[in-house]
Structures are given as C-alpha cells and as structure tokens.
Amino acid sequence: MDNCEKEKRDEREKKHGGDTHKELEGYVGFANLPNQVYRKSVKRGFEFTLMVVGESGLGKSTLINSLFLTDLYSSEFPGPSHRIKKTVKVDTTQVMLKENGVQLKLTTTDTPGFGDAVDNSNCWQPIIDYIDNKYEDYLTAESRVNRTGIPDNRVHCCLYFIAPTGHGLKPLDVEFMKRLHDKVNIIPLIAKADTLTPEECRDFKKSILSEIAEHKIKIYEFPYCEDEEESKIQKKLRDRVPFAVVGSNRVIDSGGKKVRGRMYPWGVVEVENLEHNDFIALRNMLIRTHMQDLKDVTNNVHYENYRYGKLAPVQSDGKIKPGSLTKDPLTQMAEEKRDHDLKMKKMEAEMEQVFEMKVKEKKNKLKESEVDLQKRAEQMKKGLEQQQKELDDRWRQFEKEKQEWESANDRHKDILDSAKKEKKRLF
C-alpha cells in the first residue's frame, strides 16, 4: 500500500509538474480551505437520488426504511409492491432528512411492476427513459443562457434486488443490468438473505460475480481510499459484494439489547450484525463513505456519456467526423467556415485564372483573324491596284494608237479631201 500511495503521489506531482514547488516559510492559512469548503457545503445542503429496482416482495421498501432509519415507506406512503398497476411505472418520493446539522434531500425512485408481469419484455424501458429524462433535464438546464443553480435530479445510484434463489442470475436480471450499467451506478443486492446459509450465500455470490463478468456487466466499484487504515477496513467490506441484505422495520428485544431484526422461532436475524448479513457493509459503503463518489461518478462518467451521445455530430454514414470532438460545436462551425472561406478563395482564384486564360485565348484568336483579314484586304487591294495599272497602261496604249491612227487618218483624210477638192475643180 505504501508503494501504491507513493506512486499515486508521484503521479500527481508529475501531473502538476513543470511548475515551481515552493516551500512555505511560515503560516499562511490556506490549510483552512477544507474547513471553508466544509462550511459552505453544509450550508448548501446535499441531495441524493436513489433508485430501487426489483420484483415485488423482495423487501425493497423495508430495506430503504432500514437504511435511513426512518419510515420513508409506511402505510400512508406505501412501497412499490403495494402499488402495482398494469404497467411498469417510475415513481419518486422526496424526503428531507437532517442529521447533525447536515441536510440531505433524499429522492427515492421506485419501479412498481418491474418484473411482475407475465411478459416482462422491455419492462426496463420506462426506467431507461426516466434516467435519460433526468439527464436531458440536467443537460438543458446546464445549457441555458441564464442559469441560476442547476437542480440535480439525476439518478445517482440504482440498487438492484436479486431474488435469493441460490442458483444464479435470472435472464431478466442480466438483461436489466446489461442495459443500465452504462447509464447509472448499479449496486446489485441479494434480497431476503436470511433464506441463505453462509455457504449457500458464498456460492451464490460467486456465481453471480462470475455471471456478471461473463456478460461484461459493469457494476459500481467502490474505489480505493488513500488512507491505509481506512483502506483495510473498506477492503473487508468491499469483498462482500454483492451484498446479501436483510431489512426490518421492527425493533426487537434480543438478549437484552434492542435491535432491528426479524424474529423467527429458531432465532433472531439481526439486521445490523455483520455475521448475519451484509447490511452494515451496504450502509457504510453507500452512505458513510461513498455517497459523494456515487454522485461524482454519475456526473463525470454517466452524464458525460449521455451528453456525448446527444451532442456528437454523427455524419450520414453513422460515423463521427474526425476531430470534431475536441472542440465545441461553435468553434467547430467557425473553423468550418474558415476552411470553407479558404476553399472558396482558392476556387475563386482558379476560376479567375481559367477565365483570364480563356479571354486571352479568344482575344488572341480575334487578333489573329484581324491580322489575317487585314492581310487579305491588303492583298486584294494590291491585286486591284495591279489590275488598275494594267488597265491604265492599256488605256494609254489605246489612246496612243488611236492618236496615231487618227493623225494618220486625218492626213489621209486631208489628202483625200484635197484630192476630192481637186476632182471637184476638175469637173
């Protein structure tokens, strides 16, 4: 145990390590901090929700009354076995208890009708729904914008009563525990343990534990304590899991003492006698040492699992988007937006590029055709000019010819004319 403790301390130092460890040279006063915490917690008061599940007649109400030494269930407020209706219900009772200045608001949730019908398929569903509803309420309250004090009605512990058959777990027991071990702290109890002899009880416990291990059911494990002495005491009690309990509402005179017990012709079964049953173990572990831990495990493990299940973004393929769990959804959305903006910018740049390229291409083509057309126009013009020149040449030539001929003709004509004139004179 010493090494274990040292290891734990070293681990803690390492966790907080990297910072400077300072030695105090005198009185500072923060050793009083635990007292401050103590005072504040007493002032605040405590609350605890306990759920009891089991077939009717297993002694659930009696056990609760014995645990809290008060008449939670009485003729006025009957226990679950007296309130069975046709369907399984989940009922809650709230009581305020006070002990030595410490106030406890105890909420007991019971399930009349559980396992009592002929067909018990899905009789655990109302219970699962109830537990989930409480988690949902807490989640909603925790997520409000304006939150002033979040009431904690989540089920902190579920006592599951196993009938003392002596053989093993019933299929209903296994089904129930398998479905609820991820949602709530389950503490299995062997009810009406005064029907089992110590050997039968030992064997029964062994078979229950092996069946629990076989079906991989996670029942609540009482954690180890730091203090060595305490740890030894607790180990003795922890080894009695699952607790075989006997409850009683009556106080009997047994050998001069007043004890809670059940009087039989053959003797008195004392509730608070560790040799007769494990009631003391249950009470001490449940109430005196681990009540706070039950609440913490509910808050840190079961509730967080529920919350995770509710909020995790499951994609269309049923899987969770990688990397989405380490950030809250809003940062995630902001990141997604950033990524998207980048992607869009890139896309925009690409489209811009393609656009520019196409425009350049077209412009080039246009230019080419312009140049082409220009060239052709030039060619045609040149062709025409050539033709024009040729024509002009021909014209000139023709004019020349014509001139020549005309002048030749005119001379000839003149000669003819003069000859004619002469002829005329002759005649």
Next chain:
Amino acid sequence: MATTEVERTLNHLSRTLNLTGHVGFDSLPDQLVNKSVAQGFCFNILCVGETGIGKSTMMDTLFNTNFDSTPSSHDLQDVKLKSHTYDLRESNVRMKLNCVDTVGFGDQINKEDSWKAIVEYIDTQFDAYLQEELKIKRSIHNYQDRRLHACLYFIAPTGHSLKAIDLVTMKKLDSKVNVIPVIAKADTITKTELHKFKTKIMQELVTNGIKIYQFPTDDETVAETNTAMNGVLPFAIVGSNDEVKIGNKMVKARQYPWGTVQVENENHCDFVKLREMIIRTNMEDLRETTHKRHYELYRRHKLEEMGFSDSDAKSLSETYEIKRQQHVSDLQKKEEEMRQTFVIRVKEKEGELKDAEKDLHVRFDGLKKQHADEKRKLEDSKKRLEEEINAFNQRKVAAQQASTLGKKKK
C-alpha cells in the same frame, strides 16, 4: 408490452422525516472535503498596480515564501500580464497558486488603454473555460482552472484620493473579477491621514458605482468578522521580505531610523487582516463568486452574442442542429453566389468579345464592299475601253473601206 408512463411524484412537497438512529450521512461534508483535498485546490490572484508599488513583495509576504521575481523597469510600451504558477503545501492541503502581475501598468504617458490588457486576460481565461464547457468530449472536473479569483488593486498612498486611472480601471474590472483594493506602502501614512484616506476612497468608490468585493455575511460562523472587516476596507498594507529581530523572535519588518514597521503587527498595518480575510476565511467564497457570478455573466453575454437564447425552449442539441443546418446552408449559399457572379462575368466578357468580333466583321465587310466597288469601277472602265477599242476598230475598218472604195472609184 408494457406501455411507458414515466414519473409521477407521490407527493408534491417533500416531507421532513425524523431519523430513529444514526444513519451516517453526516459524513457527506467530510466525503466532499476529502475528495477536494485529494484533488488539490487552485487559486489565481491578480495584482494590479503601478510599477514599484510593492506587488511582488506583497505576494511574497502574503504567501510566506520567496517567489524570485525580478523587478521591472518603467519604460515598457504597454501593459502586459505575466503569470507565475507555484505549488504550495500547508499541512495536508496542496494548492496551485497562480500569481498574475501587471507589468508596466501606469507607466505610459497615455494610460487610456492600460485596463484593456487586463480585461483581455480575464476574458481569455473565461473563454477558455467556456470552450471546455461547450466541448462535446470534455473533462471539466480535470480542468486546470485559470480564471482569476481575486484582484488586489494597489492604491498609491497619496493620502488624498484615488487617481483617475484607478477609477477607470476598477470600474472596468468590477464586473469581471472580485476587486479588493488595498493601500500600498501604508507605512508612509499616519493613522489620522489613513482614516481620512480610507473614507475618501470608499466615498469615491460609491460615487463612481464601483462594486468592490464584499466579504460574505450569510454564514453565521464568519458573519461577524466579515461585517467588521467590510468596514475596514480598503486594507492598508505593508509588505516585507526582510526579517528583523524583535524581542526574541524574527519577524517580517521594515527597519527605519525612527523605528521598525512590523508587518504582522495589527497596530502597524492591516496586513494580518488582509491575509485572514483572503486566505483563511474567504478563499472558497472568492472562488465560488468567480464561478457563480463573474463567469456566469461572461458566459451569458458570450452566448447571447453567439445567438443563443433561452426563449426558444429548445434543447441544446436541437439548437446546435439548427445552427449547424443554418451554417451549412450559409456556406452553400455563399458558394452559389460566387458561382453566379462568375457566370455573369463570363457572359459579359463573352458579349464583349462577340461585339469585338462583330465589329471586325463589319469592318471587313466594309472593306469588301469597297473592294467590290472598286472592282466594278475597274470592270466598267475595262468595258469602256473594250467598247472604244471596238468603236475605233470599227472606224478603222470603215475608214479603210472608204479609202479602198475611193481608190476603186478612181
């Protein structure tokens, strides 16, 4: 198949029952305390004050240890916050103490933005916690809390009143952190001056609506002390790392030619009161107020900023879903818009280019027409030439005929 009918409280009011014996849940506070002690505590304290006013010395004196801090100079451009974390242990209680110092506060010529760095730091710590709280997979109970639990504001011992920068800074901080003003270097003020100074300071705080931290008076065990202390605020303190032998003990003190100021002497200064109040009596309350009031205020503002509200009566997961859907559709819309603008641009450019092409064709057509005209003219000219040549040839032939005839006649 069992139909489900969930939850019906048997009584609407919870009954108070009497116990007939010792159940044992009175150990619940102890269980809680044991868990807290096992986990260790953390405390984050901020010291705001001008350079040289004695912040580091006060931290050393308050926590009775030497934090090895180096004194800073006066010529820093702006206010920065430096934090140091220490692991302290007293009897079986471990505490992670985080001291944050404002370096450069009050040194600049223009001090208008001095408080900004501080508010930013506080907000960053709140934001980090909020982020952790909003995560899907979170570990809040293991989270190293760096939110500031207390802010010691060091007032210079002028003896008259608060400086303008004090009022501005404290006003900005009073809704974000527990502000505890202290009069620093109180060994320069006499008792009468101190009384007047304290009254003046409190008056000014009230006039300016600055809500400093009040020690809680709702717990009977400490209500009396706390009320009395509330009347002594602000504490006038003296800090010292040096020890002087008084009587047969070594005490923390400052030695002057005219006498020795003993830090832990309640007649000399209020240091003991400060230590008692902050550490020994109300540390847990400081932590609680930070979480329950200042952090909640910040959270509320931040969430409202992000668009959450309580009026929709929807669960958190539904709100997240809605936001996510909106977010996705926003992104899609943006994408669409971008594509659209591109399509329009492409169309425009295409139009431009088409017009240019058309112009070119028109031009070319014009040229073609011109060319055709000229060709026609040329053809006409040619035809004329041909005609004249023909006419000429005819004349030639005719003339020749005539001349041959004439010749014949002769």
